[in-house]
Amino acid sequence: xxxxxxxxxxxxxxxxxxxxxxxxxxxxxxxxxxxxxxxxxxxxxxxxxxxxxxxxxxxxxxxxxxxxxxxxxxxxxxxxxxxxxxxxxxxxxxxxxxxxxxxxxxxxxxxxxxxxxxxxxxxxxxxxxxxxxxxxxxxxxxxxxxxxxxxxxxxxxxxxxxxxxxxxxxxxxxxxxxxxxxxxxxxxxxxx
Amino acid sequence: xxxxxxxxxxxxxxxxxxxxxxxxxxxxxxxxxxxxxxxxxxxxxxxxxxxxxxxxxxxxxxxxxxxxxxxxxxxxxxxxxxxxxxxxxxxxxxxxxxxxxxxxxxxxxxxxxxxxxxxxxxxxxxxxxxxxxxxxxxxxxxxxxxxxxxxxxxxxxxxxxxxxxxxxxxxxxxxxxxxxxxxxxxxxxxxxxxxxxxxxxxxxxxxxxxxxxxxxxxxxxxxxxxxxxxxxxxxxxxxxxxxxxxxxxxxxxxxxxxxxxxxxxxxxxxxxxxxxxxxxxxxxxxxxxxxxxxxxxxxxxxxxxxxxxxxxxxxxxxxxxxxxxxxxxxxxxxxxxxxxxxxxxxxxxxxxxxxxxxxxxxxxxxxxxxxxxxxxxxxxxxxxxxxx
Numbered sequence: 001x002x003x004x005x006x007x008x009x010x011x012x013x014x015x016x017x018x019x020x021x022x023x024x025x026x027x028x029x030x031x032x033x034x035x036x037x038x039x040x041x042x043x044x045x046x047x048x049x050x051x052x053x054x055x056x057x058x059x060x061x062x063x064x065x066x067x068x069x070x071x072x073x074x075x076x077x078x079x080x081x082x083x084x085x086x087x088x089x090x091x092x093x094x095x096x097x098x099x100x101x102x103x104x105x106x107x108x109x110x111x112x113x114x115x116x117x118x119x120x121x122x123x124x125x126x127x128x129x130x131x132x133x134x135x136x137x138x139x140x141x142x143x144x145x146x147x148x149x150x151x152x153x154x155x156x157x158x159x160x161x162x163x164x165x166x167x168x169x170x171x172x173x174x175x176x177x178x179x180x181x182x183x184x185x186x187x188x189x190x191x192x
Numbered sequence: 193x194x195x196x197x198x199x200x201x202x203x204x205x206x207x208x209x210x211x212x213x214x215x216x217x218x219x220x221x222x223x224x225x226x227x228x229x230x231x232x233x234x235x236x237x238x239x240x241x242x243x244x245x246x247x248x249x250x251x252x253x254x255x256x257x258x259x260x261x262x263x264x265x266x267x268x269x270x271x272x273x274x275x276x277x278x279x280x281x282x283x284x285x286x287x288x289x290x291x292x293x294x295x296x297x298x299x300x301x302x303x304x305x306x307x308x309x310x311x312x313x314x315x316x317x318x319x320x321x322x323x324x325x326x327x328x329x330x331x332x333x334x335x336x337x338x339x340x341x342x343x344x345x346x347x348x349x350x351x352x353x354x355x356x357x358x359x360x361x362x363x364x365x366x367x368x369x370x371x372x373x374x375x376x377x378x379x380x381x382x383x384x385x386x387x388x389x390x391x392x393x394x395x396x397x398x399x400x401x402x403x404x405x406x407x408x409x410x411x412x413x414x415x416x417x418x419x420x421x422x423x424x425x426x427x428x429x430x431x432x433x434x435x436x437x438x439x440x441x442x443x444x445x446x447x448x449x450x451x452x453x454x455x456x457x458x459x460x461x462x463x464x465x466x467x468x469x470x471x472x473x474x475x476x477x478x479x480x481x482x483x484x485x486x487x488x489x490x491x492x493x494x495x496x497x498x499x500x501x502x503x504x505x506x507x508x509x510x511x512x513x514x515x516x517x518x519x520x521x522x523x524x525x526x527x528x529x530x531x532x533x534x535x536x537x538x539x540x541x542x543x544x545x546x547x548x549x550x551x552x553x554x555x556x557x558x559x560x561x562x563x564x565x566x567x568x569x570x571x572x573x574x575x576x577x578x579x580x
Contacts, residue, residue: 055346060499156343158511159552178481182343182505 001103003146005139008045008188011035012157021153021162021187026093026132028155028162028186045188048150048167055181059171074106078141079120085133086122093132097189100136109144110166111173113137118176134174135164139189144168146191154183196268198247200260204446207381208247208268210256219257219381223573224580227254229532236383237562244442248273253382283474284467289488292468297328299462305330309405310459311396312336312354312362314347315504316482316497317411317418321459322354323492334360335399335408337368337392339509346502353494361399368392369513370506371564375520378447379572385565386443393448393456401452408449412458413439417470418485421478507552514549514560518542521564524571531570531579536563 011020018035021028041049051058081104088096107113117123117134132153139145149168155161165180166173172180196213200206207216235251242249247258247266250273258273260266266273300308310325311318312334325332334354339347354360372391380387400408439458449456460466476484481501490498514521522542529537545560573579 053345054349055502056349056496056500058500156505156508156552158550159507160550161552178501178503181346181502184342 001105002101003103003191005097005101005136005151005189005191007097008039008042008190009037010049010186010188011037012184012186014157019155019157019186021155022093023187024094026090026153026162026187028160042190044148044190045150047170048152048188049185051167051170051172052152052185055172057170058167059169061175075116075119077104077106078116078137081140082117082120082122082133082137085137086130090132096132096136100140100189102140103146103191104141105143105146107142109173110138110142110149110168111171111175113142113145114166114174118174131177132164135166138166138173139191142168149190151189152183152185153187153189154180154185156182157184194269197265198260198268199265200262203262204450205245205262205381206260208258208260210258215260219254220578221580222254222257223381223578225531228570228573228579229534230255231532233534233536233562233566236566237558240385240558240562246273246275248275257382259382283471285471287468287471289472292465292472293324293327295462295464295468296324299465300325300328300330303407305332307404307406308409309333309335309400309403309407310409311411312351312360313411314344314350315411316485316493317414317459318409319350319354319493319497320414320485320489321409321411322358323489326358327492331359332409333400333403333405334358335396335403335405336360336362337365337395338362339365339504341504341508341512343508344504346496346500347504350494350496353496361403363395363399365509366516368395369509369516371513371517371521373520374517374524374564374568375571375575377568377572378451379576379578380443380447380569383566383569384443385561387447387565387568388561389444390448390568393444397449397452397454400454406453407455407457409457409459411460412442413460414458414485417460417466417473418482419478419480422470422473422476507557510557511549511552514564515546518546521545521567524564524567527574528567528570531574537567537570 007023009020011018013034018031020035085096117137135151139151149166151166153164163179163183165177198208198215207219209216231253235253238251245259245261250258310322310332313336368391370388377387377390439461445456486498525537525542548556
């Protein structure tokens with residue numbers, strides 16, 4: 001099922017320059033002139049941004065989602081898709097976005113998808129490096145993400161460090177991600 | 193092979209002279225041009241890996257001189273140092289939060305409650321201290337700096353909550369970023385990476401002095417005993433890290449706060465309180481998000497700190513501080529180069545640091561901290577005409 005993963009740029013103007021993340025290459029770019037996004041901010045993105053700005057509004061993680069619904073078949077399928085995203089890597093950002101646009105809804109919500117992804121072998125070893133792959137895979141496989149989720153890519157300015165995370169229904173669904181609050185959202189990815 | 197027992201009963205660092213076997217109160221007279229030029233600058237970088245200065249893990253910067261931490265006892269056999277500590281951190285049974293409160297109340301009776309201030313960072317550790325003192329009916333002054341960076345919005349939220357309900361002074365962070373006002377940093381006897389944060393301490397001390405506060409509590413050391421894996425039987429290494437000298441007697445106290453007549457104390461710098469808290473956590477595994485503490489101290493904390501485990505990151509202020517103070521850093525490097533003739537203080541080094549500081553990698557950050565603190569040390573000595 002194809003559903004294009006759209007983008008909305010959220011440039012950050014600072015002093016006389018601006019910072020933005022290129023929606024096609026995924027690179028963090030510094031421009032010497034001010035940059036604004038003339039398009040209307042979609043409601044879904046505006047709602048999610050409110051939770052980024054005030055993380056204390058987010059629903060706290062109470063407990064890990066149950067592993068009851070994770071069959072071996074689901075995990076194998078998930079692992080295959082994860083490997084494709086890994087192979088594409090963060091260097092092929094647009095190709096990764098397109099791959100996530102081919103939806104494969106095997107989880108009811110993104111919290112369950114995230115918990116299952118966290119159990120994959122490469123995630124256990126390199127989880128800190130695979131935030132983009134993890135979030136794109138969660139977006140691709142979660143049924144609820146299509147209606148309620150927004151994937152953000154952000155930067156910890158003035159460093160070049162970048163991070164990807166999801167806000168869905170007023171919640172950041174990855175219980176193991178403590179870093180997301182450090183990053184300023186600069187690109188939003190969402191399905192219509 | 194002979195064994196020396198070295199005891200420093202003072203509240204400031206003393207210095208052990210290897211050649212004579214004598215413990216000296218200071219080494220100002222050894223800070224000669226010849227000794228500075230012969231100093232081992234690489235050793236300073238190595239020493240920075242330790243949380244506290246301790247002789248058994250110290251590499252000599254000035255040849256034949258080892259700093260002995262305040263209120264600590266050591267034995268020395270050949271070149272080997274070992275602790276000679278009598279602190280008992282063996283777990284006590286059935287200790288509860290009530291025991292910790294009882295001990296805290298007893299300790300605080302020794303302090304004039306009107307003279308107390310607490311650092312307000314917006315994080316968990318200082319919030320625990322604020323909550324406990326509030327529960328004792330005390331109204332301490334809260335002093336801190338407000339950081340406008342995006343990644344500190346959760347800390348600002350907590351600071352805002354306290355600001356509404358308690359007497360608080362929040363300074364603008366811009367004036368007290370790391371690396372600020374290094375040319376004003378007091379001259380000190382050995383290089384210390386803490387000196388980079390001098391302006392923060394000086395700004396807070398200024399407020400305390402103005403508001404007539406003589407004791408300032410901080411959350412130093414809380415990470416150790418609230419996060420670490422605590423075995424049922426404690427190893428001596430853990431006990432050493434939690435000795436009062438590691439938490440209470442430090443560079444800030446010796447070179448900044450004491451000059452204003454202020455005592456800068458960790459809320460955990462009591463061996464009795466520590467023993468109770470570690471007994472309560474005995475057998476618990478590593479808890480990096482401090483979930484145990486959030487639950488145990490729940491009624492003394494804002495609900496946000498109980499339900500969420502957010503934490504800011506200091507790399508932004510580090511970079512902004514360096515770039516904002518580049519001119520001053522150039523000035524102190526120039527002076528350090530003039531005195532030592534060492535290429536590690538060449539002008540090109542500052543340029544390379546400025547080009548790489550934003551990379552936010554540990555190796556570069558450590559190198560910058562090490563070099564700038566060395567240059568600050570030499571600059572301060574030259575400025576105050578302490579070089580013989």
